Amino acid sequence: xxxxxxxxxxxxxxxxxxxxxxxxxxxxxxxxxxxxxxxxxxxxxxxxxxxxxxxxxxxxxxxxxxxxxxxxxxxxxxxxxxxxxxxxxxxxxxxxxxxxxxxxxxxxxxxxxxxxxxxxxxxxxxxxxxxxxxx
Numbered sequence: 001x002x003x004x005x006x007x008x009x010x011x012x013x014x015x016x017x018x019x020x021x022x023x024x025x026x027x028x029x030x031x032x033x034x035x036x037x038x039x040x041x042x043x044x045x046x047x048x049x050x051x052x053x054x055x056x057x058x059x060x061x062x063x064x065x066x067x068x069x070x071x072x073x074x075x076x077x078x079x080x081x082x083x084x085x086x087x088x089x090x091x092x093x094x095x096x097x098x099x100x101x102x103x104x105x106x107x108x109x110x111x112x113x114x115x116x117x118x119x120x121x122x123x124x125x126x127x128x129x130x131x132x133x134x135x
Contacts, residue, residue: 019092020075024067024123026099031121034060035096038123046072046089046127064123071127092128096121 027034037060041049046068053065068091075089099120105113 017078018129020071020078020127022067022071022074022125022127024063024125026120027063027123028118028120029060029063030119031096031098033058034064034121034123037061037064038094038096041068041091042094044091046084046091049091064125067123067125071125075127075129086131088130089127090130091125093124093126095124097124098122 037053037056037058040052040056041064044052049068050065053061053068072084072089075087076084079087099122101120102118104116104118106116108114
């Protein structure tokens with residue numbers, strides 16, 4: 001039993017080395033606007049994703065571009081001996097969740113008030129590698 005557990009742990013460790021995470025918390029744009037851009041790069045190779053984000057006119061694409069670069073740096077920190085070009089990195093998972101809401105009041109006619117919800121979001125990005133890299 002001990003040998004099998006050790007083998008399982010080694011396999012899980014090797015799988016974890018293939019992926020890298022990056023998180024962006026409390027980004028002050030609405031999750032709906034961020035998802036529009038996130039859907040463009042889901043499952044795409046990293047180089048192509050960076051090109052898509054660079055030439056997209058939306059504000060959310062600037063933030064996601066930095067997040068992808070951060071995930072690449074995290075992958076490099078895990079795999080110091082590996083080469084990015086040979087790793088064939090792609091965006092395995094990108095998830096946009098709602099963050100905290102700032103609630104404000106806007107004056108309305110006849111003494112009323114409308115509630116303004118300033119939304120924020122959390123983005124989680126997971127990079128995967130197609131090639132198996134033994135270190």
